[in-house]
Amino acid sequence: MSEKLWIFDTTLRDGEQVPGCQLNTQEKIVVAQALEALGVDIIEAGFPISSPGDFNSVVEISKAVSNPIICALSRAVEKDIEVAAAALKYAKKGRIHTGIGVSPYHIQYKLRSTPEDIIERGVKAVKFAKRFVEDVEFYAEDAGRAELPFLAQIIEQAIKAGATVVNIPDTTGYCLPEQYGAIIRYLKEHVSNIDKAIISTHCHNDLGMATANTIAGIQHGARQAELTINGIGERAGNTSLEEVVMAIKCHQSIPVHTDIQTERIYGTSRLISKLMNMPVQPNKAIVGRNAFAHSSGIHQDGVLKHRENYEIMDPKEVGVHESSIVLTARSGRAALKHHLDSLGVELEGEALREVYEDFLLLADKKRDIGPKDLLALVGKYLDES
Numbered sequence: 455m456s457e458k459l460w461i462f463d464t465t466l467r468d469g470e471q472v473p474g475c476q477l478n479t480q481e482k483i484v485v486a487q488a489l490e491a492l493g494v495d496i497i498e499a500g501f502p503i504s505s506p507g508d509f510n511s512v513v514e515i516s517k518a519v520s521n522p523i524i525c526a527l528s529r530a531v532e533k534d535i536e537v538a539a540a541a542l543k544y545a546k547k548g549r550i551h552t553g554i555g556v557s558p559y560h561i562q563y564k565l566r567s568t569p570e571d572i573i574e575r576g577v578k579a580v581k582f583a584k585r586f587v588e589d590v591e592f593y594a595e596d597a598g599r600a601e602l603p604f605l606a607q608i609i610e611q612a613i614k615a616g617a618t619v620v621n622i623p624d625t626t627g628y629c630l631p632e633q634y635g636a637i638i639r640y641l642k643e644h645v646s647n648i649d650k651a652i653i654s655t656h657c658h659n660d661l662g663m664a665t666a667n668t669i670a671g672i673q674h675g676a677r678q679a680e681l682t683i684n685g686i687g688e689r690a691g692n693t694s695l696e697e698v699v700m701a702i703k704c705h706q707s708i709p710v711h712t713d714i715q716t717e718r719i720y721g722t723s724r725l726i727s728k729l730m731n732m733p734v735q736p737n738k739a740i741v742g743r744n745a746f747a748h749s750s751g752i753h754q755d756g757v758l759k760h761r762e763n764y765e766i767m768d769p770k771e772v773g774v775h776e777s778s779i780v781l782t783a784r785s786g787r788a789a790l791k792h793h794l795d796s797l798g799v800e801l802e803g804e805a806l807r808e809v810y811e812d813f814l815l816l817a818d819k820k821r822d823i824g825p826k827d828l829l830a831l832v833g834k835y836l837d838e839s
């Protein structure tokens with residue numbers, strides 16, 4: 455049996471930071487319950503100090519959800535941590551996620567501080583959070599651009615202070631997969647107490663690398679992944695949950711499994727898209743409208759002969775009823791015949807060839823060819839029979 459990968463969903467925290475995506479408490483409860491049904495292990499429910507509304511949402515989600523750990527974000531600031539702990543009062547299993555910037559940019563320009571002071575503040579925050587909950591996750595913000603010896607030092611101290619999970623965010627989405635994987639490997643090799651904590655990935659998608667970086671992190675030893683549904687999140691987004699989960703399911707060489715109920719992926723994606731008013735791009739992997747739509751003649755013919763010729767997963771595995779054969783001017787006769795058959799019209803040989811020629815003339819002019827168009831095209835043959 456492979457090791458478990460803990461799925462930490464941050465749709466309601468990092469995802470909800472996107473302008474225009476804000477949800478009210480009732481909507482957040484609906485999302486949290488959908489995430490629970492999906493099988494995520496941890497729900498990052500919000501950043502309680504940020505607003506009374508966010509505080510209240512963390513409280514209500516804690517009451518409404520039983521299985522997942524409920525996590526609340528805080529900066530490495532005592533007041534933040536106190537408020538996060540108060541918001542988690544009703545959580546059956548609560549986690550405080552606290553941390554600080556660790557890259558030279560963050561230390562010098564954002565926090566106007568020194569490496570020594572950053573370690574002290576990080577350690578203090580973890581110790582303070584431990585007064586309220588056993589489960590404390592430490593994030594090393596902008597770890598993707600940190601100096602590795604310093605990163606190793608602060609992670610070691612955070613674990614010593616009691617961190618149960620150490621989060622290594624590529625906050626700016628800067629890393630390449632090899633680099634991100636190498637950071638996780640470096641920590642495995644240079645942090646003496648690393649086995650006392652779970653290493654978490656948290657990748658952003660500024661270069662379109664978030665999924666690849668997350669997988670690289672897992673391959674080098676991370677056992678928690680921080681993800682959002684549909685990859686929503688600040689700027690170009692976070693790592694998308696559905697991509698990581700299905701990559702793991704499709705590749706046995708990735709040595710982990712998840713407890714995600716994959717057949718709920720598509721429904722959950724639709725729910726988030728609708729509630730957050732955030733359309734999913736049609737060619738989005740796994741959940742886009744075209745993810746299982748075949749439109750060129752060669753592919754259509756191949757997939758009709760055997761689904762796996764052009765599909766690496768069964769659409770039903772992610773909750774999509776079936777793949778579709780779209781009729782366009784690039785479609786072949788096999789696709790046309792498939793659609794005619796489904797309308798109960800069986801044409802072969804010369805008749806099929808003739809209708810196909812008429813179909814191409816129409817498809818060159820019209821983008822969407824539907825059942826009505828097909829029935830009009832074959833009308834002559836129906837009359838004759």
Ligand code: KIV
Nearest residue numbers: 468593595596623625
């Ligand atoms: O991207 C990031 O660094 C974060 C942290 C607050 C975990 O979202």
Ligand code: ZN
Nearest residue numbers: 468623625656
């Ligand atoms: Zn983030």
